[in-house]
Amino acid sequence: MRGTVVKLGLVLAAMLLLLSTGSVATATPATQAGEYSSDDFAYESKCRQCHAIIYAEWEGTMHFNAYLDPFYLEEVKIASEDTNGSLDEFCSRCHTPIGVVSGEIPPIDGSEMSDIAKLGVQCDFCHVVSGSNGTGNAQFTVTPGNTKWGPFDDARGNYHESEYLELFTQSEYCGMCHQVINPVNGLVIDDTYSTWKDSQYAEENVVCQDCHMTEGITQFKANPGRAGSGAPKRDHIPLHDIVGANTLIPPMFGAENVADMAVERLQKATIMDISAPETASAGDEILIDLSITNSGAGHKIPTGVSEIREMWLELTVTDANGDIIYNAGSVDADGNIIDAKVLYNNVLADIEGKETKSFWLAESVLEDNRIGPKETVTEEHSFVMPENAAYPLTVQSTLKYRSAPQDMIDKLLGEETGVPVVDMNEISAIIYDPSTPADERNQPESGSTSTPGFSALTAAMVLGITMYILKRK
Ligand code: HEC
Ligand code: HEC
Ligand code: HEC
Ligand code: HEC
Ligand code: HEC
CATH class of the missing domain: 2.60.40.10 (Immunoglobulins)
Incomplete structure (x- = not known):
């Protein structure tokens, strides 16, 4: 029952956001929990055979860590206790999307999860996204199988089928997860997508991928090369070292390089x-x-x-x-x-108006001092x-x-x-x-x-x- 209320809330919140931004061209229904089995997804080790460079870029990033991140695991435990488990599926949908669509989580303790579900936001999740029901709260449609969706309309390869989906080249792709709305009260708790959408960058069509999937950091910069072994040479191959500002977690997974990239990004x-x-x-x-x-x-x-x-x-x-x-x-x-x-x-307040960092309990924004x-x-x-x-x-x-x-x-x-x-x-x-002379x-x-x-x-x-x-x- 409680789960249904939350699900309804999720859909409602996503619809509200859609109405306010009006961004996604063709909406497809979001994949429901338990619609697939984790056996339907391919391990990243398979993709690595041909896409070795892409694999090396992704390894150790926060997408790779999205589930095993110890900070997340501690916080989700507390969130689950605070809300009697009613947000378990909600939190997990972004941090272990395969875990949710394969019905392996909840239980929130991860005791029923397969190894692949623990690999966070990974190759054969992101590239079996075949559509979206809008930005916010992970309203993705996935179709696991032999077809991989991506940014090229002329991809050539024989191991898998390839299909072009414009969404991959748009901020709305990232905005599926980088916009978090509390499903119970509608409070926006992560507004990365919407603050982008309201900015000059959106007007000039500078998308997340331009800064986060190229070496440009603050603008697009082409990266000529090949997408994999046997692949043709192209003017631009998007990079997969999608890095933000996190310097705490990547070194725990041996990825000092990711922390260094975050420092460089912060400094620009x-x-x-x-x-x-x-x-x-x-x-x-x-x-x-x-x-x-x-x-x-x-x-x-x-x-x-x-x-x-x-x-x-x-x-x-x-x-x-x-x-x-x-x-x-x-x-x-x-x-x-x-x-x-x-x-x-950003300072959030709970139902009593008291400051809280437990965003799942937040009811209002007390102060927003971000730039x-x-x-x-x-x-x-x-x-x-x-x-x-x-x-x-x-x-x-x-x-x-x-x-x-x-x-x-x-x-x-x-x-x-x-x-x-x-x-x-x-x-x-x-x-x-x-007394110092002006010229000195x-x-x-x-x-x-x-x-x-x-x-x-x-x-x-x-x-x-x-x-x-x-x-x-
Ligand atoms: C719609 C997608 C989405 C949902 C739902 C979601 N998160 Fe996240 N979460 C993210 C993204 C994206 C980030 C990274 C943002 C950033 O770097 O600041 C993140 C970051 C975090 C972090 C910080 C981790 C770190 O290492 O700094 C914690 C903790 C966290 N989430 C816990 C939760 C909990 C608990 C819930 C449920 C109440 C939840 N998340 C629901 C997308 C989501
Ligand atoms: C967070 C989601 C996400 C993850 C995880 C991810 N990709 Fe991608 N990938 C994308 C997006 C988005 C693009 C297109 C970016 C653009 O067009 O600017 C892309 C592009 C590609 C392309 C086209 C060429 C290129 O090199 O960019 C290939 C091939 C690819 N990904 C394979 C992989 C493999 C293999 C993995 C795992 C090691 C992986 N991807 C992980 C989202 C993801
Ligand atoms: C046997 C080698 C091989 C394996 C294994 C492989 N790929 Fe590919 N993949 C290719 C080649 C070759 C291309 C074509 C690249 C091009 O045209 O530039 C490609 C293209 C892609 C594209 C781009 C599709 C598009 O239309 O934009 C994506 C996404 C992709 N692969 C994802 C994956 C994922 C995810 C896996 C693991 C489940 C994987 N690949 C495993 C060889 C492989
Ligand atoms: C004009 C370049 C640019 C664009 C466009 C851009 N970013 Fe960023 N992003 C940055 C820079 C620079 C940083 C490092 C400073 C910071 O932490 O905000 C960053 C940081 C981040 C972080 C880490 C934030 C933190 O403080 O923990 C996330 C998450 C992120 N970006 C996601 C996105 C998403 C999603 C989009 C598209 C909706 C996007 N970015 C668009 C340049 C960009
Ligand atoms: C399936 C949901 C999902 C999608 C789609 C997605 N992300 Fe993420 N992303 C996450 C989660 C979850 C985290 C944070 C994990 C954590 O902190 O524990 C994250 C982390 C990040 C970070 C690192 C933030 C930091 O603080 O260092 C950046 C940057 C980022 N994502 C950018 C992007 C961009 C750009 C795209 C689109 C190409 C994208 N993401 C697509 C879920 C997603």
């Missing part, structure tokens, strides 16, 4: 600016404006489970002796963020210039990102799991003694923008220093 997402006085005297009130522009992401940053993600600015002012005059947003030894002015994320595509936000800091500071002062600000609060991961995965803090961008300025007041090179024209220091950090793990006791 923004432009920063700073406004600080060129000179100041003791007793002056110093105002520093820092601005962040979402210049590179086709949706808000952060996006996805953005009530869990954390982005913030650290600002440190030091004098010539290295003494700290002002600091906001540093991370202490326990992983707590100290005095950040703004936490750029929309092409949007610029500014935060202001102020302090009083002390008497005995040694000139000049260095003002240094770094934009930080992490996948989850440290205390949340401490509780779920144990205190030995340090959540990496990524430096996304940085900017600095110098404040001089008013040099400002740092990075004085206006940093990414994509990154400073040498940051470029060096891409090589791995950026992703420092907090030293845990």
Whole structure:
């Protein structure tokens, strides 16, 4: 009974979204739980025989991990308990789609799951998608079997039949899962697709695949090559290292390369600016404006489970002796963020209006501090210039990102799991003694923008220093 209510809710929520975006050309009915058996799907090891490069790109990404992700497994256990199992199928439909359409999950503990269902979002799920009933809440139609659907209308191969489906080249394909709506109350809890749809990118037809399935990161970049052994040469072969911002989970599966790609992506997402006085005297009130522009992401940053993600600015002012005059947003030894002015994320509230990160219990949005595509936000800091500071002062600000609060991961995965803090961008300025002649007041090179024209220091950090793990006791 409860399941039926939830299912109805799912359909309703998807219909509402369809009405508001009007995107999908021809809707096909979503595949129901238990319609197929897991034996109907082919193991990725089969596809790997001919599509070895694609396999290597996909391995270790969050699609590969979508079910075995320990953060997901802990959270879904809690969600299941909180809702008496009524959301089990809902959550699993995106995180283990084969598990759901083969009726192997629920039970949510995974005790009846085949090995293939545990492989998350995989080759022979994504390429047997033969249609969709719209964006949001995984309204996919799958037809497992010998035909593989994809982006080419002239694919040649003899192992399987190939069929062209335009959906593969559109954001609506990704939007099936990257738009999550609470089936009980209709609250949108992941709006990646809809924030893209409302942006300039959608108007200019820059789709998810352009940034996430090419090396362009912030735009389309062709990748000439072959799709597999025996396949013809083509002007563009979409890549399968579909990476976002997660640096916590991929290394747990030995995929440091995926975390490195996430760091690179985060570092291309923004432009920063700073406004600080060129000179100041003791007793002056110093105002520093820092601005962040979402210049590179086709949706808000952060996006996805953005009530869990954390982005913030650290600002440190030091004098010539290295003494700290002002600091906001540093991370202490326990992983707590100290005095950040703004936490750029989404704040959800439960039925009592209390803040919650358990999005399945959310009833409303308390605050949304994320930065929309092409949007610029500014935060202001102020302090009083002390008497005995040694000139000049260095003002240094770094934009930080992490996948989850440290205390949340401490509780779920144990205190030995340090959540990496990524430096996304940085900017600095110098404040001089008013007696310094104007022509001797040099400002740092990075004085206006940093990414994509990154400073040498940051470029060096891409090589791995950026992703420092907090030293845990
Ligand atoms: C999240 C869903 C998803 C997964 C998982 C996935 N693909 Fe794809 N694949 C796509 C999409 C979408 C495209 C088309 C992208 C475009 O046109 O820009 C594509 C394109 C392709 C193509 C056409 C040429 C090329 O290289 O892109 C082949 C072949 C292919 N995939 C095979 C595979 C294999 C093999 C795997 C498993 C190792 C796999 N795919 C995993 C969604 C997926
Ligand atoms: C025996 C070799 C072989 C195996 C095994 C194989 N493929 Fe292919 N596949 C090919 C060739 C060759 C093409 C044609 C590529 C082209 O025309 O550029 C192709 C094309 C594709 C396409 C593109 C279809 C289109 O119309 O856009 C997809 C998707 C695809 N394969 C998925 C898979 C999946 C999923 C598996 C595993 C279940 C798999 N392949 C196993 C050889 C193979
Ligand atoms: C113009 C390029 C661009 C487009 C278009 C784009 N993205 Fe992104 N995406 C990025 C960049 C850059 C990041 C890294 C910054 C961030 O985390 O938002 C990112 C991050 C992400 C993340 C990780 C978010 C997080 O903070 O945890 C997801 C998930 C994602 N994108 C999905 C999508 C989907 C789905 C679409 C299409 C609806 C899409 N993206 C369209 C560039 C793009
Ligand atoms: C069947 C549902 C499904 C489809 C279709 C799908 N995804 Fe995903 N995707 C997921 C799930 C589930 C995760 C997250 C797994 C986790 O974090 O445990 C994910 C993760 C990601 C991430 C990594 C996010 C991060 O924080 O690093 C990116 C980027 C992404 N998807 C982009 C895409 C794009 C682009 C497409 C379309 C080509 C797409 N996805 C299609 C379900 C899907
Ligand atoms: C419509 C598809 C969909 C549904 C339904 C869904 N998720 Fe997800 N989930 C995703 C996608 C896509 C991501 C990745 C977004 C991002 O990177 O921030 C994700 C990410 C997560 C993450 C973060 C994992 C990480 O490693 O950072 C957790 C935890 C999670 N989901 C739990 C759940 C639970 C619990 C439910 C059910 C209450 C659920 N999800 C329902 C698509 C879905």
